[in-house]
Amino acid sequence: STRILTGITTSGTPHLGNYVGAIRPAVAASRSPDVQNFYFLADLHALIKVQDPTKVQRSTLEIAASWLACGLQPDQDRVWFYRQSDVVETTELTWFLTCVAGKGILNRAHAYKAAVDRNRAEGEDDDNAITAGLFMYPVLMAADILIFNAHKVPVGRDQIQHIEMARDFAQRFNHLYGEPVGKTFFTLPEAAIEEHVATLPGLDGRKMSKSYDNTIPLFAPREQLKKLIFSIVTDSRAPGEAKDTEGSALFQLYQAFASAEETAAMRAAFADGIGWGDAKQTLFDRIDQEVAPLRERYNELMAKPAVIEEQLRDNAVALRERHATPLLRTLREAVGLRDLS
Ligand code: TYM
Numbered sequence: 145s146t147r148i149l150t151g152i153t154t155s156g157t158p159h160l161g162n163y164v165g166a167i168r169p170a171v172a173a174s175r176s177p178d179v180q181n182f183y184f185l186a187d188l189h190a191l192i193k194v195q196d197p198t199k200v201q202r203s204t205l206e207i208a209a210s211w212l213a214c215g216l217q218p219d220q221d222r223v224w225f226y227r228q229s230d231v232v233e234t235t236e237l238t239w240f241l242t243c244v245a246g247k248g249i250l251n252r253a254h255a256y257k258a259a260v261d262r263n264r265a266e267g268e269d270d271d272n273a274i275t276a277g278l279f280m281y282p283v284l285m286a287a288d289i290l291i292f293n294a295h296k297v298p299v300g301r302d303q304i305q306h307i308e309m310a311r312d313f314a315q316r317f318n319h320l321y322g323e324p325v326g327k328t329f330f331t332l333p334e335a336a337i338e339e340h341v342a343t344l345p346g347l348d349g350r351k352m353s354k355s356y357d358n359t360i361p362l363f364a365p366r367e368q369l370k371k372l373i374f375s376i377v378t379d380s381r382a383p384g385e386a387k388d389t390e391g392s393a394l395f396q397l398y399q400a401f402a403s404a405e406e407t408a409a410m411r412a413a414f415a416d417g418i419g420w421g422d423a424k425q426t427l428f429d430r431i432d433q434e435v436a437p438l439r440e441r442y443n444e445l446m447a448k449p450a451v452i453e454e455q456l457r458d459n460a461v462a463l464r465e466r467h468a469t470p471l472l473r474t475l476r477e478a479v480g481l482r483d484l485s
Contacts, residue, residue: 148173148336149182149294151228154203155190158210159359160431161344161352164400165300167362169338171215173298174223181223182292182463183211185456188228188235188284192277208452210362213442218455220462228288230460233468237287238280240475244316245283245309253282254305286310291468293331301342302351307335321478329478344400345393349377363442366432373428374421383419394423401430 150166152158158167174181185207190200204227211225218225228234250256259274282305289297289310297307314330322328343351346358353359360372376394381387389395389411399407413423445452476482 145178145180146296147180147182147292147294147331148296148298149184149289149292149333150298151184151186151189151288152207153186153189153193154200154207155194156199156203156354157359158207158362159352159354160362160397160400161300161346161359162207163210163214163362164344165338165342166298167211167214167216169298169336171211174216177222179222182294183216183223183225184231184288185227186285186288189281192275192281205446205449205452208456209442209445212445212452212455213363213438215438218459220459224459224463225455226459226463227456230456231291231464231468233464233472234284234287234291236472237291237475238284240479241283241286241290241313241317242280244320245286245313246316249309249312250279250282253279253309254302255281282306282309283313286313289333290314290330291471293471294333295331296336297333298336298338300344301337304335304337307333325478327478329475345396347372347376347393349391349393362435363439366436366439369432369435370428373431374424376424376427378420378423381417381420383422384417386417387414387420387423389414394420394427398423398427398430401427401434406430 148170150170152162152166170181170183173179174183185204187200187204190203194200194203208225208227216225217223256274256279259278260271263271263273285306286309289307290313297303297310299307311332311334314332318328318330346352346356347360348356348358350356350358360369364372376397378392378394379387392414395410395414398410402410410423410426
């Protein structure tokens with residue numbers, strides 16, 4: 145059966161971008177009987193950006209509770225839900241992949257390049273402000289995907305490059321170690337993108353992102369959600385003047401939550417000159433309608449961290465035994481290390 149896998153970095157509070165780009169499609173996929181699902185909390189990736197243990201812990205709990213509140217039902221068979229760092233084999237696989245990954249490919253990673261540019265713009269000519277962790281980010285991500293031989297990785301557009309890199313590392317490994325012995329160790333993963341919500345904009349119209357500080361938390365209390373939605377940037381056109389849907393953050397957000405008919409109606413309202421206040425109210429109502437029941441479950445789950453913890457731990461134990469440990473035994477042998485079992 146098809147294996148679907150995705151993760152969210154535990155570096156902050158989950159936002160609407162994470163929801164429409166990752167959680168919502170993944171939970172929907174988990175309902176299909178003929179797929180296997182691997183969903184995880186990328187806490188090792190979080191260490192690249194957040195060096196505050198309390199914050200990492202808090203974010204891990206919030207993101208775990210979000211997945212469960214959104215309807216994920218881990219069953220230790222078809223639906224797995226775990227913490228990246230609990231599957232310790234991932235870090236070992238990261239090293240095997242590091243030893244086949246081309247440095248030139250990593251040099252071209254968007255996040256790393258942006259950090260180098262920022263550093264140079266600030267007049268730093270050595271790169272010591274950039275950690276090797278940031279540079280290695282795509283290799284760790286490839287290990288996440290390859291350790292469970294995922295076929296499909298549902299992600300937002302920002303992650304496509306990383307999936308392509310994972311394919312490249314997998315191919316190199318297969319070529320180097322597999323071809324001589326007639327084996328294929330890794331499946332080549334593919335990104336699965338939901339076209340109409342590929343990049344959800346944030347409050348300022350740029351991509352919604354923790355790093356731009358423009359996010360709308362998925363489970364913000366109702367009043368705060370409303371306040372944030374009313375602070376979305378718009379142009380200065382008055383009620384009665386026709387509005388552009390093109391490039392409108394408000395319209396794109398609406399589209400990510402509304403049905404095709406509702407979206408068409410909003411498009412018509414834009415042309416008819418709906419006032420921004422009315423458009424924002426409609427957007428708020430639409431989002432709150434979808435999120436309110438989930439928010440209630442989220443708040444209940446956040447009050448029971450021990451239950452979440454137990455679930456994560458049990459999943460990781462079973463998942464290692466079933467998948468990760470046997471794979472690593474094979475890989476160790478393939479690269480010429482002693483089988484430690
Ligand atoms: P992260 O934590 O930045 O984002 C988690 C998921 O949310 C999606 N996303 C968005 N989608 C639409 N619009 C947005 N504005 C938006 N912002 C975020 C991201 O595309 C992603 O799907 N490196 C990953 C985590 C990770 C991972 C993996 C993912 C680690 N290992 C293996 C897949 C497979 C990340 O930092 O995502």
